[in-house]
Amino acid sequence: MTGPGEGRDPAGIGRFDVPPGPTAPDAEPARRNGHRPAAGAAPIPPQADEPDRPAADQPDTASTDGTGTGSGPGGTAPAVPDRPGDQWDRRVANGLAFLRRRLSGDYEVDEFGFDPELTDAVFHPLLRLLYRDWFRTEVSGVEHVPLDGPALVVGNHSGTVALDALILSAALHDKHPAHRYLRLLGADLVFRMPVVSEIARKTGGTVACNPDAERLLGGGDLVGVFPEGFKGIGKLYSDRYKLQRFGRGGFVSAALRTGTPIVPVAIVGGEEIYPMLADIKPLARLLKLPYFPVTPTFPWLGPLGMVPLPSKWLIQFCPPIPTAHLTDSADDPLVVFNLADQVRETIQQTLHTLLERRPDPFGP
Amino acid sequence: MTPGSTSGAPGVVVVTGVGRYLGAHVAARLAADPRIERVIGVDAPEPGAEFTDLLDRVERIRVDSGSLGGLLADLDVDAVVHLALVSAPDPQHGGRSAMKDQNVIGTMQLLAACQRAPRLRKLVVRSSTAAYGVSFRDPAVFTEETEPREVPRGGFGRDILDVEGYVRGFRRRRSDVTATVLRFAPFIGSTADTTLTRYFSQPLVPTVFGRDPRLQFLHIDDALEVLHRSIVEDHPGTYNVAGPGVLSLSQAIRRAGRVAVPVLEPGLSGAAALARSMGFGRYGLDQVDLFVHGRVVDTTRLEQEYGFTPRSTAAAFDDFIRAHHGGVVVTRGQLAAAEQLVLDGIRQVRAAVRERS
Numbered sequence: 001m002t003g004p005g006e007g008r009d010p011a012g013i014g015r016f017d018v019p020p021g022p023t024a025p026d027a028e029p030a031r032r033n034g035h036r037p038a039a040g041a042a043p044i045p046p047q048a049d050e051p052d053r054p055a056a057d058q059p060d061t062a063s064t065d066g067t068g069t070g071s072g073p074g075g076t077a078p079a080v081p082d083r084p085g086d087q088w089d090r091r092v093a094n095g096l097a098f099l100r101r102r103l104s105g106d107y108e109v110d111e112f113g114f115d116p117e118l119t120d121a122v123f124h125p126l127l128r129l130l131y132r133d134w135f136r137t138e139v140s141g142v143e144h145v146p147l148d149g150p151a152l153v154v155g156n157h158s159g160t161v162a163l164d165a166l167i168l169s170a171a172l173h174d175k176h177p178a179h180r181y182l183r184l185l186g187a188d189l190v191f192r193m194p195v196v197s198e199i200a201r202k203t204g205g206t207v208a209c210n211p212d213a214e215r216l217l218g219g220g221d222l223v224g225v226f227p228e229g230f231k232g233i234g235k236l237y238s239d240r241y242k243l244q245r246f247g248r249g250g251f252v253s254a255a256l257r258t259g260t261p262i263v264p265v266a267i268v269g270g271e272e273i274y275p276m277l278a279d280i281k282p283l284a285r286l287l288k289l290p291y292f293p294v295t296p297t298f299p300w301l302g303p304l305g306m307v308p309l310p311s312k313w314l315i316q317f318c319p320p321i322p323t324a325h326l327t328d329s330a331d332d333p334l335v336v337f338n339l340a341d342q343v344r345e346t347i348q349q350t351l352h353t354l355l356e357r358r359p360d361p362f363g364p
Numbered sequence: 365m366t367p368g369s370t371s372g373a374p375g376v377v378v379v380t381g382v383g384r385y386l387g388a389h390v391a392a393r394l395a396a397d398p399r400i401e402r403v404i405g406v407d408a409p410e411p412g413a414e415f416t417d418l419l420d421r422v423e424r425i426r427v428d429s430g431s432l433g434g435l436l437a438d439l440d441v442d443a444v445v446h447l448a449l450v451s452a453p454d455p456q457h458g459g460r461s462a463m464k465d466q467n468v469i470g471t472m473q474l475l476a477a478c479q480r481a482p483r484l485r486k487l488v489v490r491s492s493t494a495a496y497g498v499s500f501r502d503p504a505v506f507t508e509e510t511e512p513r514e515v516p517r518g519g520f521g522r523d524i525l526d527v528e529g530y531v532r533g534f535r536r537r538r539s540d541v542t543a544t545v546l547r548f549a550p551f552i553g554s555t556a557d558t559t560l561t562r563y564f565s566q567p568l569v570p571t572v573f574g575r576d577p578r579l580q581f582l583h584i585d586d587a588l589e590v591l592h593r594s595i596v597e598d599h600p601g602t603y604n605v606a607g608p609g610v611l612s613l614s615q616a617i618r619r620a621g622r623v624a625v626p627v628l629e630p631g632l633s634g635a636a637a638l639a640r641s642m643g644f645g646r647y648g649l650d651q652v653d654l655f656v657h658g659r660v661v662d663t664t665r666l667e668q669e670y671g672f673t674p675r676s677t678a679a680a681f682d683d684f685i686r687a688h689h690g691g692v693v694v695t696r697g698q699l700a701a702a703e704q705l706v707l708d709g710i711r712q713v714r715a716a717v718r719e720r721s
């Protein structure tokens with residue numbers, strides 16, 4: 001899935017004086033204005049594959065600009081006329097309108113605390129830099145994720161810090177034709193921590209429990225779970241890409257109860273970002289954490305040790321496993337365990353194939 | 365005298381807690397309903413003259429809850445609405461111990477009296493969404509079936525659990541009585557005066573650092589409507605009553621034009637305790653826990669059973685904002701003006717640059 005934006009290496013981005021995009025009618029002012037704010041904002045030129053989310057509020061800002069340039073029916077006509085279609089003007093206006101909406105509380109939050117506007121404007125652009133430019137992520141099999149209606153995306157967990165969940169949700173949102181949000185289910189430890197808990201909620205996450213999973217699936221959402229939990233992210237580097245136990249299979253019963261298809265997904269690359277060499281158990285107990293990692297850079301380099309190593313990532317979605325015919329067996333442990341095993345095997349085998357495709361973990 | 369054999373509206377209704385806003389308004393509403401013959405307001409012996417004009421058609425009786433027993437039997441009461449709950453300790457009236465007396469002991473005595481009232485066929489009890497307690501493992505949305513995972517730290521939350529426990533016992537012993545428990549979200553509205561409305565009326569609003577709880581409000585008028593319907597119609601069971609939709613605390617503060625001041629959680633708990641011990645401020649651990657965890661409930665059951673949907677949380681909060689625009693720090697107009705100013709400034713600078721080049 002090497003899109004046009006993928007081939008563009010990070011170093012080359014700075015070269016674009018004219019932001020590539022459908023702004024042909026007035027290339028000249030775009031270039032002129034493209035120079036000025038280049039110091040601050042140039043590293044994020046509009047990408048062809050970047051979903052243009054702020055489009056929703058463009059009409060109103062565009063119309064206020066329009067009144068200034070065109071007929072100008074008085075009122076708040078700006079002192080200096082704008083050029084219509086000017087990239088940077090529109091961007092600044094959008095940014096300001098966004099700030100105003102945020103500061104006056106003019107946005108919607110759903111009952112789980114999900115704030116789509118903030119996710120699109122702040123969190124996804126940051127994650128986009130990470131997954132596209134830092135990890136060079138290749139995504140395949142997005143067609144297995146349904147265009148609408150519920151689905152349960154089940155992945156392998158890795159990487160000491162649960163970065164893979166965030167990368168998966170951002171990459172899926174960008175690559176999926178319907179730009180669907182993945183609603184992640186997180187451990188309660190995430191929701192115990194201040195700040196982290198709020199970021200998790202605002203980006204669409206919620207506590208991993210059956211009522212929440214079933215409520216989201218019942219509402220037609222795309223839900224992401226990592227049944228390995230801390231056993232997955234907290235495993236040593238020597239155990240990389242070995243799937244851990246899948247708990248009690250609570251995710252399967254949630255899918256069965258709602259008749260939701262299960263989409264297994266294999267993520268390769270997460271294991272190398274913070275290779276965990278040892279786990280200092282007494283320290284973990286002291287800090288009430290599930291593990292205390294020692295990586296080649298952490299805790300030796302302090303905050304610098306938090307920088308993830310730039311491994312090459314591959315994400316593959318597998319064909320969905322239908323469960324609609326098993327709705328009555330949600331409480332049957334045999335059915336639940338068999339299905340959990342099937343999902344686990346699928347992910348493990350896909351991991352092996354992906355690893356063969358990627359001989360060098362830090363390759364291009 | 366089984367429920368359902370008689371048509372909805374009862375003849376004689378006793379309302380407790382008429383000395384307070386909710387009780388007074390419910391009693392007045394019931395008194396104005398022609399289907400109800402007699403409305404009797406019961407209140408604690410201390411006088412409170414605030415709502416006398418509302419209650420001119422309500423018979424008021426001042427008794428302490430211990431002597432209610434004979435009263436309910438003598439009056440041939442058909443229905444009891446129990447609203448005499450205190451949500452925050454009032455330092456002027458005995459603080460937490462008086463609050464517990466009123467909430468827990470008061471409910472116990474009232475239910476004991478109800479049990480011995482032969483004609484009683486309906487009981488409506490005010491509860492709170494605080495009944496779900498708080499825990500980090502809580503689901504995001506509580507349904508009526510959700511069991512609390514941890515006993516709440518705050519006094520009101522613990523009282524509510526006790527009250528609901530007594531009602532469960534009462535239901536077992538008097539299965540002929542239609543018992544309705546209404547779990548209300550925090551009240552808000554243009555006229556209501558509650559801990560939360562006072563909180564949002566301050567220009568600087570303390571919040572818990574790193575937490576942005578999801579809140580739900582209920583417009584006080586909708587609370588009155590649901591209580592009224594519970595009396596004149598038959599709706600046995602427990603219901604969440606809240607405005608659909610959610611506001612996050614930061615969002616609510618911004619909409620109200622106030623400024624949030626994040627405080628570290630241990631500091632806030634300590635400050636709340638200190639303020640309480642020094643006799644001012646009515647914020648307790650109940651509020652701190654709410655502002656750490658937030659609380660959202662599912663109101664599907666209410667909407668289906670009552671055929672009534674309260675106005676949304678956002679609409680109820682808007683109504684509150686309209687009435688409390690006094691202490692606004694940042695208005696929407698100012699923000700829009702600032703936005704316009706920056707845009708114009710950019711245009712002017714650019715024009716100047718263009719002229720020079």
